Amino acid sequence: MSIDTQLPDETVHVASAISDEVVIELASVNKWYGEFHVLKDINLAVNKGERIVICGPSGSGKSTMIRCINRLEEHQAGDIIVNGTEMGTNIKNIDAIRRDVGMVFQQFNLFPHLSVLENCTLAPIWVKNMPKAEAEKIAMEYLERVKIPEQAGKYPGQLSGGQQQRVAIARSLCMSPTIMLFDEPTSALDPEMISEVLDVMVGLAETGMTMLVVTHEMGFAKRVADRVIFMDQGEIVEQNTPDEFFTNPKSDRTKLFLSQILAH
Amino acid sequence: MAVVDKAGPRKGGRSFTEIVNDERYRSVFYQVIVAVAVIWAANYLITNTAENLQARGMSAGFEFLTSTAGFSIAWSIIDYEPGDTYFDVYLVGIANTLIISFFAIIATTLLGFVVGVMRLSKNFIICNLASGYVEVMRNVPLLLHILFWFTLSAALPRPKNSLGLGDMFFLNNRGLYVPAPIPGEGFGVVVIMVLIGIAAAFGVTVWATRRQMATGQRFPAFWVGVGLVVGLPLLAFAALGAPLTFDYPSLKGFNFTGGADVPRAFCALLFALVLYHTVYMAEAVRAGILSVSHGQTEASYSLGLKPSWTLRLVVIPQAMRAVVPPMISNWMNVVKNSSLAVAIGYPDLVAVFMQTSLNQSGHAIEIVGMVMLFYMTVSLTISAALNYYNKLVQIKER
Ligand SMILES: Nc1ncnc2c1ncn2[C@@H]1O[C@H](COP(=O)(O)OP(=O)(O)OP(=O)(O)O)[C@@H](O)[C@H]1O
Ligand SMILES: [Mg+2]
Numbered sequence: 081m082s083i084d085t086q087l088p089d090e091t092v093h094v095a096s097a098i099s100d101e102v103v104i105e106l107a108s109v110n111k112w113y114g115e116f117h118v119l120k121d122i123n124l125a126v127n128k129g130e131r132i133v134i135c136g137p138s139g140s141g142k143s144t145m146i147r148c149i150n151r152l153e154e155h156q157a158g159d160i161i162v163n164g165t166e167m168g169t170n171i172k173n174i175d176a177i178r179r180d181v182g183m184v185f186q187q188f189n190l191f192p193h194l195s196v197l198e199n200c201t202l203a204p205i206w207v208k209n210m211p212k213a214e215a216e217k218i219a220m221e222y223l224e225r226v227k228i229p230e231q232a233g234k235y236p237g238q239l240s241g242g243q244q245q246r247v248a249i250a251r252s253l254c255m256s257p258t259i260m261l262f263d264e265p266t267s268a269l270d271p272e273m274i275s276e277v278l279d280v281m282v283g284l285a286e287t288g289m290t291m292l293v294v295t296h297e298m299g300f301a302k303r304v305a306d307r308v309i310f311m312d313q314g315e316i317v318e319q320n321t322p323d324e325f326f327t328n329p330k331s332d333r334t335k336l337f338l339s340q341i342l343a344h
Numbered sequence: 345m346a347v348v349d350k351a352g353p354r355k356g357g358r359s360f361t362e363i364v365n366d367e368r369y370r371s372v373f374y375q376v377i378v379a380v381a382v383i384w385a386a387n388y389l390i391t392n393t394a395e396n397l398q399a400r401g402m403s404a405g406f407e408f409l410t411s412t413a414g415f416s417i418a419w420s421i422i423d424y425e426p427g428d429t430y431f432d433v434y435l436v437g438i439a440n441t442l443i444i445s446f447f448a449i450i451a452t453t454l455l456g457f458v459v460g461v462m463r464l465s466k467n468f469i470i471c472n473l474a475s476g477y478v479e480v481m482r483n484v485p486l487l488l489h490i491l492f493w494f495t496l497s498a499a500l501p502r503p504k505n506s507l508g509l510g511d512m513f514f515l516n517n518r519g520l521y522v523p524a525p526i527p528g529e530g531f532g533v534v535v536i537m538v539l540i541g542i543a544a545a546f547g548v549t550v551w552a553t554r555r556q557m558a559t560g561q562r563f564p565a566f567w568v569g570v571g572l573v574v575g576l577p578l579l580a581f582a583a584l585g586a587p588l589t590f591d592y593p594s595l596k597g598f599n600f601t602g603g604a605d606v607p608r609a610f611c612a613l614l615f616a617l618v619l620y621h622t623v624y625m626a627e628a629v630r631a632g633i634l635s636v637s638h639g640q641t642e643a644s645y646s647l648g649l650k651p652s653w654t655l656r657l658v659v660i661p662q663a664m665r666a667v668v669p670p671m672i673s674n675w676m677n678v679v680k681n682s683s684l685a686v687a688i689g690y691p692d693l694v695a696v697f698m699q700t701s702l703n704q705s706g707h708a709i710e711i712v713g714m715v716m717l718f719y720m721t722v723s724l725t726i727s728a729a730l731n732y733y734n735k736l737v738q739i740k741e742r
Contacts, residue, residue, distance in 0.1 A: 206653055
């Protein structure tokens with residue numbers, strides 16, 4: 081795990097762009113896998129433009145929590161409201177929320193049978209009924225943003241891990257989401273590729289995107305996060321600004337966790 | 345950049361092992377050995393056979409194909425009389441093999457998809473029903489399947505007590521009797537309309553795709569296409585006063601006359617081939633769908649693609665790569681295994697040509713060669729199509 085990944089100008093925190101509007105609200109969310117209580121009474125409100133880093137030991141429920149936000153996992157109790165839409169069992173609501181929420185996975189999950197450009201245009205063409213030329217123009221803009229426009233014609237299998245993850249970010253952005261979820265986006269990458277992906281994510285933060293990022297990259301958290309959330313055993317144990325969180329952790333579990341990951 | 349020549353010239357001579365272990369010569373070396381062995385074996389077989397034929401005063405050659413076969417064939421889909429030649433027998437055999445393979449392949453493919461998808465079902469009963477089917481069917485040899493259905497079909501009622509369906513279809517211990525279509529005047533127009541409908545549907549699909557790519561607007565091309573393919577011929581059919589009549593089978597004395605008959609052996613063979621080969625088709629479908637990781641579906645959902653679009657745009661295109669190769673080799677096996685027809689007297693190519701014709705004419709080498717040629721042509725055609733498809737859909741890797 082690399083804690084001190086080199087980011088450009090690491091000391092300066094990316095300017096905050098938080099507004100008062102609450103865009104994600106989790107109220108008493110509970111989830112079980114059979115007997116196993118994986119999310120215990122989660123309460124969380126995320127404001128528009130807010131950047132949240134979520135950390136915690138393996139198996140603490142980080143992935144499960146953010147996957148509930150776009151209904152890749154179903155919660156059994158409590159309410160989840162995204163951009164004013166209540167996530168019930170209504171398929172229309174779920175579709176609406178998924179259109180608004182982008183997600184980047186640890187394993188990239190690019191479509192191997194489509195070229196990089198086709199990966200980016202698939203959803204705009206079929207979900208937004210966008211003309212192909214327009215979708216391609218937008219896709220090229222985002223591929224430039226993630227600094228790989230020259231790879232547009234290649235297939236995912238021909239790219240490095242870092243390049244694939246940047247394509248995955250561009251693919252999500254092509255749907256113009258208002259919220260982006262990241263589930264350990266750099267955990268499957270070799271150290272030298274981590275910073276190229278984190279750079280892109282910092283750039284995205286600078287545009288004022290609402291971001292929820294599960295990561296152990298503490299350098300990224302210090303530089304970008306407005307709030308760090310620590311989860312353990314299905315609970316939100318502690319949340320604070322990065323400064324307070326790293327220098328003055330309150331609970332013993334947080335201290336233990338920090339000492340473990342910083343000891344590397 | 346300096347190119348390092350791994351096997352560059354060195355001082356002194358090179359030993360034999362050194363040359364064989366050199367990657368530049370190694371494959372050439374083995375190819376030469378194999379080529380020499382093959383040529384030697386072929387030469388041995390040919391001269392040996394020629395000597396033996398000469399010693400017994402037998403002639404080799406294909407003149408026998410033009411002489412009269414003189415025996416009758418129980419059932420054929422193309423016209424044949426005992427006065428026809430051995431070459432006609434060859435064609436009858438090919439036609440009979442192809443017709444049973446055709447129906448068996450279509451039924452196998454459809455049923456295989458159903459069983460394969462059923463096996464993946466979360467429903468306990470459906471899933472276990474399909475698993476049970478797969479386990480039972482594949483653990484019984486195909487020949488046993490064929491003999492079982494053939495024996496069972498002997499227990500069907502006699503013609504007098506046939507199982508009938510609406511005075512049109514009759515099943516008895518001689519076979520299945522169905523109405524024979526007799527095209528009337530103007531039926532050709534209906535056939536032409538079918539072709540026009542297919543062409544029009546294809547055109548609409550292309551147009552709709554172009555328009556969607558250009559403007560983003562959708563068009564229900566599939567349903568319009570179905571309407572064209574079904575509607576146009578139906579209109580023509582009605583306008584021309586239904587130019588198609590049927591000759592219905594009817595019981596005359598001890599047997600049926602009129603209509604078309606499908607012999608018991610055909611039905612039993614078809615049943616056995618389909619039930620047996622469906623298993624392999626189903627397994628290919630199941631493996632294909634499972635080969636697409638769950639992450640693909642999740643990525644697609646998270647982009648806002650609905651489950652039906654995800655299936656169509658993400659899962660099926662990837663699954664087909666894994667499904668098609670085993671599916672096509674299964675088709676080849678259906679064609680080849682249909683030759684087990686000899687066991688129950690269905691007059692396929694092997695039965696009429698390699699058995700009866702060979703016994704009568706004695707031209708074993710030519711006949712076996714011709715039968716092999718047929719099966720090889722079919723198999724090679726199918727595998728050429730498969731290779732082409734594979735190349736088309738290959739996932740590009742580094
Ligand atoms: N489909 C499932 N069925 C049963 N248990 C599951 C399932 N998915 C996750 N779990 C369990 O739920 C707990 C939380 O999983 P989750 O993936 O959310 O953890 P995480 O905090 O993301 O961990 P990591 O850092 O390893 O990714 C784990 O104990 C895991 O074993
Ligand atoms: Mg996780």
